Amino acid sequence: MADWIEILRKQTETGERMAREVPGILGNPHVTEAQVRALFDELDKQAEFVEGLRETLEKFGHDFSVIEAAEKLEERFDDLAASAAEKLKAMRSRT
Numbered sequence: 001m002a003d004w005i006e007i008l009r010k011q012t013e014t015g016e017r018m019a020r021e022v023p024g025i026l027g028n029p030h031v032t033e034a035q036v037r038a039l040f041d042e043l044d045k046q047a048e049f050v051e052g053l054r055e056t057l058e059k060f061g062h063d064f065s066v067i068e069a070a071e072k073l074e075e076r077f078d079d080l081a082a083s084a085a086e087k088l089k090a091m092r093s094r095t
Contacts, residue, residue: 004057008070011050015076018043022080026087033091040084047077 025031025039054070 004053004060004062005066007053008057008066008073011046011053012069012073014046015050015073018046018080019076022083026083031087033088036084036088036091040081040088043077043081043084047074047081050074050077 022039022043026036050070050073054067054074057067057070
């Protein structure tokens with residue numbers, strides 16, 4: 001059986017790292033449209049994965065605090081993906 005709490009912990013670490021790194025990547029004047037698109041795709045996949053994780057945690061009746069942590073992580077990845085989407089939109093409007 002999967003250790004859902006451990007998976008959430010590892011995903012949270014990834015989310016914290018991405019929250020530190022993504023702004024620098026998006027702010028880099030040399031970042032390409034392809035790189036931003038790839039970043040967006042990965043962040044979107046992470047958001048979808050965490051959404052599924054949250055649903056699984058709910059299904060198995062984990063405590064509210066655990067569900068809440070998963071919801072916050074899902075929001076973090078959604079926000080990061082939105083930032084990448086905005087950068088992509090801005091890059092495309094300049095061309």
